[in-house]
Amino acid sequence: MTSRGREAQGVASLSRQVERLRDRPSLDLSVVLCTWNGERWIRPFLQSLGDQRRLPDELVVQDDASDDGTVEVIRSMAGSMPFDVRVEVNPERVGSTANFALALERSRGRFVALADQDDVWYPEKLSRLADEFERDPILTLVFSDADLIGEDGRPLDHGLWDTRRVGGTLRRRPIVSEELAATTALTTGCTVMVRHRVIEAALPFPAELDHPVAPMRHDRWLTLIAAAVGTVEAVPERLLGFRVHSSQETGVLVGAELPRALALGISSNVLAGDGRRADGLRARSEQLRVAAERAELLGDFGEAATLRRIAGDFVRRARIDEHGRGRFRLFLEGLRDRSYRLDGWGIGAAITDSLRSILPRSANTGIDSGGGTRG
Amino acid sequence: MAEPTRVLMMNDSMNVGGAERVAVDIANSLDRDRFEVTFCSTRQGGPLVDTLADDVDHVSLDRSATWDLRKILTLRRLVRERRIDLIHSHGRGTMKFVALARATGAVRAPHVFHDHFGWLHVNRSAPRGLREALQRGVDTYLGVDQRLCDWAVTAAGLPADRVHLMRSGVDLDRFTDVTPVDLRDEFGLPEESIVVVMVANFRPQKDHPTLFRALSTLTEPERSRCSIVVVGSTTADPEYFAGCTAMAADLGVDDMLTIAGSRDDLPEVLGGADAGIVTSKNETGPLVVLEFMASSLPFVATDTGEITRQVSGTGVGWTPAPRDAHEVGEALREMLRTPPEERRAIGRRGRAAVESTFDQRIVTAAIEDVYASTLRSVRAGGVGNSP
Numbered sequence: 024m025t026s027r028g029r030e031a032q033g034v035a036s037l038s039r040q041v042e043r044l045r046d047r048p049s050l051d052l053s054v055v056l057c058t059w060n061g062e063r064w065i066r067p068f069l070q071s072l073g074d075q076r077r078l079p080d081e082l083v084v085q086d087d088a089s090d091d092g093t094v095e096v097i098r099s100m101a102g103s104m105p106f107d108v109r110v111e112v113n114p115e116r117v118g119s120t121a122n123f124a125l126a127l128e129r130s131r132g133r134f135v136a137l138a139d140q141d142d143v144w145y146p147e148k149l150s151r152l153a154d155e156f157e158r159d160p161i162l163t164l165v166f167s168d169a170d171l172i173g174e175d176g177r178p179l180d181h182g183l184w185d186t187r188r189v190g191g192t193l194r195r196r197p198i199v200s201e202e203l204a205a206t207t208a209l210t211t212g213c214t215v216m217v218r219h220r221v222i223e224a225a226l227p228f229p230a231e232l233d234h235p236v237a238p239m240r241h242d243r244w245l246t247l248i249a250a251a252v253g254t255v256e257a258v259p260e261r262l263l264g265f266r267v268h269s270s271q272e273t274g275v276l277v278g279a280e281l282p283r284a285l286a287l288g289i290s291s292n293v294l295a296g297d298g299r300r301a302d303g304l305r306a307r308s309e310q311l312r313v314a315a316e317r318a319e320l321l322g323d324f325g326e327a328a329t330l331r332r333i334a335g336d337f338v339r340r341a342r343i344d345e346h347g348r349g350r351f352r353l354f355l356e357g358l359r360d361r362s363y364r365l366d367g368w369g370i371g372a373a374i375t376d377s378l379r380s381i382l383p384r385s386a387n388t389g390i391d392s393g394g395g396t397r398g
Numbered sequence: 399m400a401e402p403t404r405v406l407m408m409n410d411s412m413n414v415g416g417a418e419r420v421a422v423d424i425a426n427s428l429d430r431d432r433f434e435v436t437f438c439s440t441r442q443g444g445p446l447v448d449t450l451a452d453d454v455d456h457v458s459l460d461r462s463a464t465w466d467l468r469k470i471l472t473l474r475r476l477v478r479e480r481r482i483d484l485i486h487s488h489g490r491g492t493m494k495f496v497a498l499a500r501a502t503g504a505v506r507a508p509h510v511f512h513d514h515f516g517w518l519h520v521n522r523s524a525p526r527g528l529r530e531a532l533q534r535g536v537d538t539y540l541g542v543d544q545r546l547c548d549w550a551v552t553a554a555g556l557p558a559d560r561v562h563l564m565r566s567g568v569d570l571d572r573f574t575d576v577t578p579v580d581l582r583d584e585f586g587l588p589e590e591s592i593v594v595v596m597v598a599n600f601r602p603q604k605d606h607p608t609l610f611r612a613l614s615t616l617t618e619p620e621r622s623r624c625s626i627v628v629v630g631s632t633t634a635d636p637e638y639f640a641g642c643t644a645m646a647a648d649l650g651v652d653d654m655l656t657i658a659g660s661r662d663d664l665p666e667v668l669g670g671a672d673a674g675i676v677t678s679k680n681e682t683g684p685l686v687v688l689e690f691m692a693s694s695l696p697f698v699a700t701d702t703g704e705i706t707r708q709v710s711g712t713g714v715g716w717t718p719a720p721r722d723a724h725e726v727g728e729a730l731r732e733m734l735r736t737p738p739e740e741r742r743a744i745g746r747r748g749r750a751a752v753e754s755t756f757d758q759r760i761v762t763a764a765i766e767d768v769y770a771s772t773l774r775s776v777r778a779g780g781v782g783n784s785p
Binding site for chain 1: 518519520521522523545602605606607608610611637638641642645679680700701702719720721722724
């Protein structure tokens, strides 16, 4: 596209953005719940929602074409819930991220909490997170830690953050930097509450999120946008029971599974087939570029520049895989330009890239990355 | 008569800024029968040196870093020569410098630290170096925002009884009986338009884009009734300024804007305005809200900072959510709809609120009490950490 074309598109997008401002939240607090074949879990979740100390004004349900009794259970309980329940069923399955986009579009609250069908919320969850927003108007997204619970609802004696290896960082630095949000999956949707204007900036979800190698889920996208156009805060309390079970779409690994999966993830990252890994890095780069455009539209020029810089870092890392010669030089350039953060993730990426830049290319081909770490 | 307490007021520099202005106002207004003041900039001087009272001596240390040991010796000499009884530092850089001077034994005077940190929206961590400087090098912590006080207790680990909220004040004399600038005449603005002044250097934190987006939500008749004059440096961040002007043009609101640049006659400029506006992303004050009220102006100010929080809902202005163009637009619209006599009444209420709560003399009296209690505690070997 020519620069004039881009400019024209920018103005058009800006107008759309301003236009969207006219459709404003009319309620205080919404909960958006996406469901799919969750008949087994939905009842305890809805009960925990009804027991909240601060009740929502509405529950927006978006069912992704369940073929079990999920919707019937919800409709049967809706009349007894102390708030408005609005159920919509997709004619065909669209997937979790697209389903959340539909649900978020329908939400009308100033604050919007995201919910999964299989969790159990503690009574103070909504009030605790909403209080953070009331207390500090600069916050755009807040999220908490969670207890892991088993299929039977019993605690597994693990916390979500620590299992995902983000607990130390989030407790030390409760304000999530834009860089961290851009490079690391930190949030899990059901722990998140977001201010409506972040939804306005995040929607529509760009097509770039739906990438076969490096998809970006709705929670990560919202966090990225919220950090780029505002302030994201981690609340260290565990405000819900996060159910771990075999049929969930995004889960966590506990006990002996975790170190095994981490080792597999690291080794598969180092040895992954060139094309696949480079594709993933380029996809991430594109996702960040779209986020940068959204930030720029709202006038967050510095934040947009930061996202573009990190997107460029991802491209350079992809080129380490793609280049025949000079790969180690590319890695050194990355070090020089401080492309790797001085934390566990950054150091891990640097080690991976350094190894991949010196491994013979023949060793880098044909080895599928297999299943990496989830989330 | 008892000997006056000798106070060393310290900050980084004397460039124009909110924290610097507060430090100067306190230095100028301490009771001269009880206090003697020396002002020390640990890095360099600046234009605000000229605004210090005649009896306040200014010294510049020109330090290059917190660990500038040579300058610590200079500070030691200054404190000894002037027989300083108490140090009042502003800004975290200078606080750490003073804390280090105390840790090395170069300085023993009790230390009151006045925290104006305005980056809570991106950083609420308390790294070890900062925690230790606060815990071991500061006797009394003054936060200009309740969120800072909360941070000092929960993140930095200071005992709650050493932490005090100290809202900023304004020197009312600067805004009394001024000769207003005729802004319509100076900038060629329509006679019938409502002139709204935004006081904000072109820096990202001031979030001009939210104002522009808010203006774009106004209807054509509303736009024609409103002229925005933006006062503030355009050179502080040239890229940001360029982005702002391009955005204003894209949104078609540039014809409503007059960029006036930096002005050294702010009280007179505000005297010639009909209203004020500030749309910052995050502030701990902001002082400009007090300046609007001192100038008897109704205002729109995003709900961020201790001062805005205090006056929110008291009928002196509109306080929409920060970064929310729709809410800012709504507030502007409501202000434009307000009849002139009602706007003037709002302005008068603001002036009365400043006189009763935010007059610098009231704030300074509270600070004098803090000095007295700090000195008492330190002498009694109580809560203070002074050697």
